[in-house]
Amino acid sequence: MRKAFKENVGFGPGEVRTLKAELRLTAPRPCVVSGGEKQKRKRDRKPGSDFFGFFLRHQWSLSTTSHCSIRARRSTTAATDQKTKMETIxxxxxxxSPLQQVHLAHFSNLDPESQSAAIIRRxxxxxxxxxxxxxxASEEKIQQADLERSKLDFAFLDPTKLCSKQHVLTAVTQAAVVCARSWDNETRAFREGExxxxxxxxxxxxxxxxxMLNPGNNVGESLKRFGLSxxxxxxxLVxxxxxASDPQAVLQSMIDVVSATNLTTPPTTEANYPIDIDQTIRYGSYSATPSTTTPVTDWKDLNKIYKLQIPSNLLNNKEDSRWQKEYEDIVCTSVAMKLVAG
Structure with a gap:
């Protein structure tokens, strides 16, 4: 398998391990640009300002997979709201404060024309x-416009362009780091275009x-590739x-945009039932069995986006998930490297 992996990807698992061991992502300190001017300048790099230092400073634990991919987990396990059928981390x-929680909810069986296309038009x-x-416009019109925009303030992701929950959370973490630099504590708002x-x-x-999911630097291209189509x-929905936000209220705002009948729910509502949205992202259902279910991921498109050449039949192999694991490691590393490449 290692030989085949190298032939299809261009480098072997050992080299992936070396790449990830040497990877250090610079996270410059937040800065405020006076007068709204955006100036390019070099900032001193303090000890611990790299990507891994960021997690250590914020009490994240680092675990290592068999191929040394770095996975960040909070020292306290991410909470899952059993009542809302939504994962809250x-x-x-x-x-x-506005970045201290992230909520993930999955919706399935959408009608492309009456739902997906309608949401995009909205x-x-x-x-x-x-x-x-x-x-x-009048002040009243502005308030109505702001209210409508707030109702649609989510990341609308197409699950067929995702390979796992870790893929999403890597982008979420990178986005949180970047957005923290653009947070204006006085106005309690994010400064865009920095x-x-x-x-x-x-x-x-x-x-x-x-x-952050897109390896390129074009915002419009990233929306076309990973956003709802x-x-x-x-x-x-992310x-x-x-x-302080109420998870139930957050989920209700998501349902208001899509539909309660399309919310993907686990097969049981028992309080001790472990909800992990990773299963749903990969297979489209909480009750899917990996050994009998094919992933919903469009491997052909994802290969094209991340410039990989791993055959779909290997990634869809129900009896051997190692190829999916290798793929996830490479893709998550690509997303994590964006803070350097960008």
Missing amino acids: SLPSTLP IISASQLPTSTASG GSIGGMKSKTPHSEVIY PKSTSLL KFSSP
Whole structure:
């Protein structure tokens, strides 16, 4: 398998291990640019300012897989809200309050025209609404526009372009690091368009998650590749929030955008039933059995996006998941490297 892996990917698992062991992602300190000017400048790198130091400073534990891929987990296990059928994960308390929690909910069996395409049209329409009275709109119109945009403030992800929950959480973590640099504590808002100085390149933390998934530097391209499309039949919604947010209210806001009948739920509602959305992202169902179910991931498209050449038949092998594991390690490393490559 190792020989075949090297032939298809271009380097062997041992070299993947070396790459990841040497990988250090620089995380520049947050900065405030006076007068709204965006200046490129070099910032001193303090000890512990690299990617791994970030996790250590924020009480994350690092575990190592058989191929030394780095996985970040909070020292206290991520909480899962059994009542809401949604996974809620706590992020470091030293991040700005709006980034200290992230919620993941999966929706399936969407009708492309009446649901997926309709949601996209609503998002586009909301983006075209006035943002200030300078455009001639009344204060009431601005408030209504802001309310509509807030109702759609999620990362809309197409699960067929994801290989696992870890794939998503790697992008979430990277987005949180970047957005923390663009947080203005006085105005309690994120400053957009600070990509040149290490801050947000897109407009919101949620669009930053989608941007982080894409190996390129084009925000529009990332939305086309990983965002909801008019042909999508499933959807993963990602939502940042403060620790004070009510998970049930967050889920209800997601349902209001999609539909309660499309919410993917576990086969039982027992309090001790462990909900792990990874199963749903991979197979489209909480009750799917890996040994008998083919992943929903579009490996052909994902190979093209990440410039890999691993045959789909190997990744869909129900009896051997090692290829999926190797694939996940490479893809997550690619996402993690974006803070350096960008």
